[in-house]
Amino acid sequence: SAKTTTSSNNKKQVFSNRHELLVYVTLLETNKPYIMNVMRTPAMQTLFLYASTIETNNDFTRILCDQWLEVTFENAETAQGVISSLLLLRNARDLLLQMTLQDLNKSIDVELLSKPRTYQLQHLLSMKMADFLENSCVYAIRRVLSAELDTIYRPQNVENADDDDSTIRKESTKINEYLTYNCLRSNDDQESFWSEYAGSxxxxxxxxxxxxxxxxxxxxxxxxxxxxxxxSCEYFPSREKYFRIKLVN
Ligand SMILES: [Zn+2]
Structure with a gap:
């Protein structure tokens, strides 16, 4: 499904759940560079799983990945759900990698104890990943030109620093090493002045x-x-259930 809307500043946006990116696995350099094993992947999901920086506005409807591609959601509720999923997936992926590397260094005895935890996390990750890749919410995507990077961010200075009222502080929040909340302007509408402050x-x-x-x-x-x-809530309480399933099988 796709629809085109024109925002207040006359930018055309195509909202769809079928945007794709081309991803390559290998770069082969001979006299010319060749990209090998090229595949089409769902754009938003690929960006959110692999971008090294993800920067958002106050309600997550505008998300800038690697200062390169901007994803826009129509609905703030949907956008927050997607952000929740990406946090879980990236945290689970990092933990799984850590655990797998630890398993490699362990003696056989300890390996027998720790392996079920690794399998359990693998299972959780693959289920959640499938849900995420099948997510059919609509969004628009566009390339952000480097000239725009001057205006896309909110001013970071604190206005009226003497004033105690924290609602006028223009600060963004770094959630983790890749995700920064509320550093982008919301949109170019006249309403944005109010939504920027009240929303965050x-x-x-x-x-x-x-x-x-x-x-x-x-x-x-x-x-x-x-x-x-x-x-921690998704992963640890389910351990008992997981063992029961394994025993039945
Ligand atoms: Zn909680």
Missing amino acids: TMQIHWVCPYCNEDILVNPAERVAHENQCQL
């Missing part, structure tokens, strides 16, 4: 779907909590 600082009661804790959070705190909480 407004605290709401939110029940974490993983640990069931009811907490008062702003969007940055919510994402930071999910980043910490998701993997």
Whole structure:
């Protein structure tokens, strides 16, 4: 499904769930460079899993990957769901890599103890990855020109620093080594002035779907909590269930 909308500054955006990127596996250099094993991959998912920097606006509807491609979502709720998924997947992938490397260094006795944990994490990762790749939410994608990088970010200085009112602070939040929240401008609409401030600082009661804790959070705190909480809640409690399944089989 695809539809074209024109934003207030007359930029055409094509919203679809079928954008693709071309990805290559090997670069072969002879007299000329050749790229080998080229495949088509879902654009948003590939970018979110592999980008070394992911920068967002205040409600995650605008996301800049590696200062190169910009993904725009129509719906903030959808966008936040996608961000949750990418945090879980990237955390699980990093942990799995660590555990696999540790297993390589262990004696056989210890390996027997630790391997089930590795398999369990592999299982979780493959299930969640399949869900993520099948995600059919619509988004627009475009290349950001280098000249635009001057205007795409919000000003980082703090205005009226003497004033105690934290709602006027223009600060972004680094969630982890690749994800920075609220450093992009929201859009070029006249409304953006208000949405930029209200959206990023407004605290709401939110029940974490993983640990069931009811907490008062702003969007940055919510994402930071999910980043910490998701993997441990998804991964560790299911261990018993996993063993039961294995025993039945
Ligand atoms: Zn939680």
